[in-house]
Amino acid sequence: MTTTVPDESTAIDLTTQVDELAGRLLEAGVGALELFTIAIGDALGLYRAVGESPSSTAAELAERLSLDLRYVTEWCDQQAIAGLLLASSDPRRFTLAPGVTEVLVDPLSPAYLAPVARFPGCVGDVLPALIDGFRTGAGVPYADYGPAAVAAQAAINRPSFVHALAQEWVPAIPGLEARLQDTSRPAVVADIGCGAGWATIALAAAYPAISAYGFDADAASIEQARANAAEAGAGDRLRFELVDGAPPVDGIDVAFFFECLHDMAHPTDVLRQLRASLADDGCVIVMDERAADDFTAPGDLIERYLASSSVTWCLPQSRTDADSEALGTLLRPATMTRIAADAGYASCEIVAIEHPVWRFYRLER
């Protein structure tokens, strides 16, 4: 779809368009401020506390969490006004609105989206550097977005890794499940750009025969991954190493890139170097954003989410090297096919997994 640029002969109702745009910006502004109040409630455990003790007053919540009463009173009222808490009167008591547990409290719920509320604060922290980057072309390192960024990034994909990776995605990729289950030839699996390790941990739990490695260029992510693995009791079949780009391991049977290839400064080089480390029948699975096939403007909600993430998050993080490939978040199938071919792979196929956000590719050596 393309946008029609109006010329003088096109009758447009400017007043309606101005009103609509003004309304959209106002709604977005309110939404942004409400996201910060969600981030506050999430960080302080307020939603969890209300969920554990429905019909609490603000004073009871403030006392239980050792928080300032005046702030908590204002937050509770605001959350009720925003429709996230239900309020009764005389005295005012608060209960979670339907859906809040699933979306904001339970970190393993498939609907969990609390991390979305943390992203704007992380971008706010780097905004001056980002604006400067537009002038100079400089990138903004992931580490500068702060530890909250790593935690939010990890938390948003975790439910899918727990509920869908081994249950739906791996079985949908021809031959992959059998390879991971093969006890006669235990597979060496690499999760490249593993973040806090939730996918690696889920793979190791689902496929006891494999040796799983997680690699990431970000020290805070590897630290969190090791802690998560220890807590999950994953044992020594699982190792996390701080590595920038292709891993220094030979004979990799399956390499995964979960939502990270487009974040890399040199994705083609990483794929090329990885290819040399793959077993003869090894393969690469890339899970990346389901961007539209072609530039589409205006875009739908997902495309808008990806495009705005690209400007504020992924593109600057990938531009820390002056000669970065700078793919951006909107990794389109044609780009993926091109970089796989440039890296020397024999094929790059889209896997038949229908998902609103992800597209899966299988690269054969």
Ligand SMILES: C[S@@+](CC[C@H](N)C(=O)[O-])C[C@H]1O[C@@H](n2cnc3c(N)ncnc32)[C@H](O)[C@@H]1O
């Ligand atoms: C969007 S996060 C995804 C993390 C994880 N795979 C997940 O789905 O939760 C992207 C990750 O790619 C990592 N990354 C970016 N460039 C990298 C590189 N050159 N080598 C290794 N990891 C890299 C980042 O540090 C970050 O942890």
